Amino acid sequence: MNPIIEIRNLNRHFDSGEERFHALKEIDLTVERGECVILRGISGSGKTTLLSIIAGLDHPSSGEIRVEGEAIAKLPDRHLSRFRGRHIGMIFQHYNLMEELSVRENVAVPLIPMAQNMRQVTRRVEEAMERANIAHKADQKAARLSGGEKQRVAIARALATDPEIILCDEPTANLDRANARRFLEILSRLHEMGKTILIATHDPIFEELPFEARVVEMENGAIVDGRSSEE
Numbered sequence: 001m002n003p004i005i006e007i008r009n010l011n012r013h014f015d016s017g018e019e020r021f022h023a024l025k026e027i028d029l030t031v032e033r034g035e036c037v038i039l040r041g042i043s044g045s046g047k048t049t050l051l052s053i054i055a056g057l058d059h060p061s062s063g064e065i066r067v068e069g070e071a072i073a074k075l076p077d078r079h080l081s082r083f084r085g086r087h088i089g090m091i092f093q094h095y096n097l098m099e100e101l102s103v104r105e106n107v108a109v110p111l112i113p114m115a116q117n118m119r120q121v122t123r124r125v126e127e128a129m130e131r132a133n134i135a136h137k138a139d140q141k142a143a144r145l146s147g148g149e150k151q152r153v154a155i156a157r158a159l160a161t162d163p164e165i166i167l168c169d170e171p172t173a174n175l176d177r178a179n180a181r182r183f184l185e186i187l188s189r190l191h192e193m194g195k196t197i198l199i200a201t202h203d204p205i206f207e208e209l210p211f212e213a214r215v216v217e218m219e220n221g222a223i224v225d226g227r228s229s230e231e
């Protein structure tokens with residue numbers, strides 16, 4: 001076994017005044033390289049919080065997390081953003097696009113810190129836009145796109161760096177069925193390439209995934225089923 005993500009006794013709480021809210025409780029989760037994991041659970045169960053911590057965008061209150069063997073909770077921010085740029089592609093629930101930039105520019109953003117030459121950047125951006133079916137809007141400002149188009153820009157941006165780990169938060173929430181199916185095909189190709197994929201979703205379309213995925217069930221900030229592929 002060759003885990004790419006290892007999480008032990010992880011907790012995340014939020015304090016507001018006297019109140020403490022436990023968003024993640026004693027999370028144990030192991031994901032093997034090349035696995036596809038579907039995070040399921042009702043709204044508020046902690047899926048986005050968990051994905052943000054795996055992406056190094058948020059820190060646990062306690063516990064351990066290793067991604068590619070690196071204890072990311074302890075990395076200083078500047079190392080963390082480099083780490084993220086190298087290993088992680090994230091499709092956010094709310095896209096997080098730069099509204100004033102064009103589609104092409106949004107997709108290029110994660111490539112900037114990688115200091116590649118312009119030809120290479122252009123090639124990767126064009127490829128990613130083609131794969132996500134958004135190339136025809138390359139020069140349009142993100143602010144002018146529909147929800148489904150924004151989601152496809154977010155998909156293209158996550159693919160542009162060719163990351164080992166792809167984190168998706170409700171990636172099909174705003175896609176019509178044709179584009180949702182297209183996204184499933186993108187995932188199949190990524191899976192064949194050996195990428196590790198985590199998806200938080202309620203969408204029943206993921207039952208149509210043409211490859212095996214492990215379902216991890218979350219409830220009230222805890223994992224109630226599917227902690228490791230050996231269960």
Ligand SMILES: Nc1ncnc2c1ncn2[C@@H]1O[C@H](COP(=O)(O)OP(=O)(O)OP(=O)(O)O)[C@@H](O)[C@H]1O
Nearest residue numbers: 014021023041042043044045046047048049050093
């Ligand atoms: N920064 C924060 N401050 C306070 N509470 C937070 C914060 N972030 C998340 N929470 C709380 O943690 C809980 C889990 O939130 P999270 O966004 O992880 O849920 P989710 O499973 O992704 O839900 P959804 O399916 O609606 O996207 C929620 O009750 C939320 O209000």
Ligand SMILES: [Mg+2]
Nearest residue numbers: 047048093169
């Ligand atoms: Mg969420």
